[in-house]
Amino acid sequence: MGGRQRPTIKTVAARAGVGRTTVSRVINGSDLVSDKARAAVLAAIAELKYVPNSVARGLVTSRTDSIALVIPESESRLGSEPYFSAVIRGVSTGLAATRTQLQLVLVRDQGELDQLTDTVATRRVDGVLLVSVHADDPLPGLLEEMGLPTVLAGRRSSCESLSHVHSDNAGGAAAAVRHLMARGRRTIATIAGPQDMDVGRGRLGGWREALTGAGREPDGLVAVSDFTEEGGERAMARLLADAPGLDAVFAASDVMAAGALLELRRQGRRVPEDVAVVGFEDSIIARHTNPPLTSVRQPVEEIGETIARVLLEEIADPDAPRRHLVLPTELIVRASS
Amino acid sequence: MGGRQRPTIKTVAARAGVGRTTVSRVINGSDLVSDKARAAVLAAIAELKYVPNSVARGLVTSRTDSIALVIPESESRLGSEPYFSAVIRGVSTGLAATRTQLQLVLVRDQGELDQLTDTVATRRVDGVLLVSVHADDPLPGLLEEMGLPTVLAGRRSSCESLSHVHSDNAGGAAAAVRHLMARGRRTIATIAGPQDMDVGRGRLGGWREALTGAGREPDGLVAVSDFTEEGGERAMARLLADAPGLDAVFAASDVMAAGALLELRRQGRRVPEDVAVVGFEDSIIARHTNPPLTSVRQPVEEIGETIARVLLEEIADPDAPRRHLVLPTELIVRASS
DNA sequence: GGCACCTTTGGGAACGTTCCCACCGTACAT
DNA sequence: ATGTACGGTGGGAACGTTCCCAAAGGTGCC
Numbered sequence: 001m002g003g004r005q006r007p008t009i010k011t012v013a014a015r016a017g018v019g020r021t022t023v024s025r026v027i028n029g030s031d032l033v034s035d036k037a038r039a040a041v042l043a044a045i046a047e048l049k050y051v052p053n054s055v056a057r058g059l060v061t062s063r064t065d066s067i068a069l070v071i072p073e074s075e076s077r078l079g080s081e082p083y084f085s086a087v088i089r090g091v092s093t094g095l096a097a098t099r100t101q102l103q104l105v106l107v108r109d110q111g112e113l114d115q116l117t118d119t120v121a122t123r124r125v126d127g128v129l130l131v132s133v134h135a136d137d138p139l140p141g142l143l144e145e146m147g148l149p150t151v152l153a154g155r156r157s158s159c160e161s162l163s164h165v166h167s168d169n170a171g172g173a174a175a176a177v178r179h180l181m182a183r184g185r186r187t188i189a190t191i192a193g194p195q196d197m198d199v200g201r202g203r204l205g206g207w208r209e210a211l212t213g214a215g216r217e218p219d220g221l222v223a224v225s226d227f228t229e230e231g232g233e234r235a236m237a238r239l240l241a242d243a244p245g246l247d248a249v250f251a252a253s254d255v256m257a258a259g260a261l262l263e264l265r266r267q268g269r270r271v272p273e274d275v276a277v278v279g280f281e282d283s284i285i286a287r288h289t290n291p292p293l294t295s296v297r298q299p300v301e302e303i304g305e306t307i308a309r310v311l312l313e314e315i316a317d318p319d320a321p322r323r324h325l326v327l328p329t330e331l332i333v334r335a336s337s
Numbered sequence: 338m339g340g341r342q343r344p345t346i347k348t349v350a351a352r353a354g355v356g357r358t359t360v361s362r363v364i365n366g367s368d369l370v371s372d373k374a375r376a377a378v379l380a381a382i383a384e385l386k387y388v389p390n391s392v393a394r395g396l397v398t399s400r401t402d403s404i405a406l407v408i409p410e411s412e413s414r415l416g417s418e419p420y421f422s423a424v425i426r427g428v429s430t431g432l433a434a435t436r437t438q439l440q441l442v443l444v445r446d447q448g449e450l451d452q453l454t455d456t457v458a459t460r461r462v463d464g465v466l467l468v469s470v471h472a473d474d475p476l477p478g479l480l481e482e483m484g485l486p487t488v489l490a491g492r493r494s495s496c497e498s499l500s501h502v503h504s505d506n507a508g509g510a511a512a513a514v515r516h517l518m519a520r521g522r523r524t525i526a527t528i529a530g531p532q533d534m535d536v537g538r539g540r541l542g543g544w545r546e547a548l549t550g551a552g553r554e555p556d557g558l559v560a561v562s563d564f565t566e567e568g569g570e571r572a573m574a575r576l577l578a579d580a581p582g583l584d585a586v587f588a589a590s591d592v593m594a595a596g597a598l599l600e601l602r603r604q605g606r607r608v609p610e611d612v613a614v615v616g617f618e619d620s621i622i623a624r625h626t627n628p629p630l631t632s633v634r635q636p637v638e639e640i641g642e643t644i645a646r647v648l649l650e651e652i653a654d655p656d657a658p659r660r661h662l663v664l665p666t667e668l669i670v671r672a673s674s
Numbered sequence: 675g676g677c678a679c680c681t682t683t684g685g686g687a688a689c690g691t692t693c694c695c696a697c698c699g700t701a702c703a704t
Numbered sequence: 705a706t707g708t709a710c711g712g713t714g715g716g717a718a719c720g721t722t723c724c725c726a727a728a729g730g731t732g733c734c
Contacts, residue, residue, distance in 0.1 A: 021713070022712085022713065034713090037712080049458075051458045052459065052691075053396075054691095055392055055690080057690080058719095059392050060691050061692065069441075092443040099452070102440065103403070103441070104439050104441040106425070118388055285625075350684090355683080356684035359683065359684075362683095369683090370682075390721070391721095396721070397689050398722065399689080
């Protein structure tokens with residue numbers, strides 16, 4: 001069953017009484033076709049339930065109508081899952097109106113990275129979406145060198161040459177700090193993200209800027225961590241040891257903030273009475289911590305949608321200048337501050 | 338740059354001083370090649386950095402070395418995200434050793450379902466993985482009819498004809514109930530999942546079986562809900578209204594259990610003193626509720642890995658009998674019971 | 675020494691498209 | 705009436721691979 005041979009463009013052409021080329025033109029929406037021929041072809045297509053073979057098409061056009069979304073698997077674990085789910089959803093939305101397929105690549109180790117390079121080399125995808133890039137990540141450079149359209153969510157550094165989209169990390173962090181100051185907090189520490197990632201540096205920068213801008217002294221109130229919950233706990237412990245008098249913490253991610261909450265409770269500090277806590281991302285986690293977490297919302301789904309859109313544009317016109325988009329953040333105030 | 342034409346199999350053949358076919362044989366691991374020829378070909382491949390064009394290969398072999406993972410987007414939202422992340426990770430693991438690519442399809446609405454049908458019709462994938470199937474889902478039947486290898490995580494009903502993998506829903510639920518009875522609970526209610534899904538029915542069945550098996554009366558202690566947190570809250574409210582004396586609840590998912598916890602607290606019941614709560618899945622959520630949630634762990638990543646493996650087998654041998662695997666669950670006891 | 679057989683090899687065809695180009699009318703300007 | 709232009713059309717070639725088949729070269733046996 002289903003063994004009946006699929007119709008090809010030739011079958012359709014014969015049925016419609018026209019040539020292959022005319023059928024191809026109808027399919028691809030060329031307007032150099034008479035209404036009569038077009039009608040005949042469309043009828044034949046419907047009758048035969050013809051669907052063009054995209055592999056054959058890909059062979060001659062050397063386009064595959066598919067893009068790859070690359071996610072470092074180490075970071076798809078732990079608490080950062082909601083981020084990736086949202087990005088995936090956004091990308092899928094951005095692709096919805098097109099016939100572009102989404103290929104998901106979880107990069108686990110060097111072996112899979114090689115495999116990915118092959119995938120790319122063999123031109124199985126028209127472009128690549130990269131998420132969660134580190135400063136020393138070899139992949140972006142590799143893709144750039146191969147001339148394959150590439151868009152990053154985030155960036156390697158502030159002078160990123162590839163197209164990229166990210167949220168206003170510094171601005172969001174600064175808003176969080178100003179909110180804490182407005183609430184009368186005196187000593188505002190921060191749990192920063194990895195400093196080999198621009199997100200990490202950007203949020204730390206925003207925190208520092210807001211403090212110095214208000215004439216405060218940020219020294220000694222930074223604990224650099226790794227975006228994990230355990231990391232957040234350890235960082236909070238360090239901060240409490242270094243600055244027992246702190247009355248507020250800005251964590252560069254919700255997950256780390258959740259860890260911080262655990263450590264604060266363990267040490268008998270009340271939130272928000274003794275210490276106010278603000279996170280970053282406004283993932284579902286923020287609504288479920290105890291107490292619910294004030295957080296800087298970043299439009300993750302929109303980031304996904306945007307990188308997809310930008311990539312499609314870049315595929316369509318590879319010579320267009322690279323894009324660099326910053327999406328706004330918004331402070332969502334809850335009980336923790 | 339990178340504009341230098343990619344080498345084809347012809348280039349390699351010329352460089353190695355052999356015919357196209359010999360190169361093809363070396364690439365595909367045929368043993369009808371002399372050692373000398375093989376060495377020459379391998380050298381040429383390395384020298385030219387040749388990578389076979391998989392699109393061209395796909396055209397002639399009508400295999401694409403890629404499979405689709407289909408996820409209903411409505412269910413990728415809400416709290417069920419950790420489930421999908423884990424499945425994706427598992428599938429990716431199951432594919433790691435092969436050159437099979439993973440295509441992710443989020444099905445939002447009818448339009449995208451049509452698009453998916455096209456994708457499948459046009460043979461852009463060798464097989465399909467289906468997650469979270471409902472009893473009346475048209476897709477599985479469609480795929481079956483097209484003769485495309487398909488594996489389900491879950492099943493439409495207990496007499497599923499397609500290959501499928503699921504965890505021991507009834508057994509896990511029964512274990513949860515027995516645990517609650519062992520803790521001395523007298524009135525054990527349940528928040529069940531959608532009854533048009535086998536997971537929902539299976540877990541409800543396990544709960545009922547364990548109770549009647551112990552000579553207890555399960556009547557009137559069921560609230561059917563929808564796997565969402567809000568649904569869990571509403572169901573809990575209904576149960577408390579119907580049976581104010583209940584002292585335990587088994588929820589068919591962690592997310593619904595989290596909702597139940599909220600409602601219990603709202604109504605001033607202490608957990609676990611007044612009411613014990615057990616969830617199902619043991620996702621990250623379980624570790625983060627207040628109090629931490631006792632839950633039936635299902636090996637989600639392993640499910641993903643297994644469906645991938647089974648699908649690959651089915652693609653390799655389409656006439657092999659369909660598989661039906663049940664993976665064991667394990668009760669993880671925490672503070673909520 | 676000839677015949678059959680097996681190993682190794684390479685060229686032709688095919689997969690289903692799109693693109694290039696040449697062709698045929700018809701209409702319009704000269 | 706002839707030339708020019710252009711909308712519409714279809715056939716040939718190409719994309720890069722695999723598969724089929726035929727042929728070349730060697731080996732062993734009668």
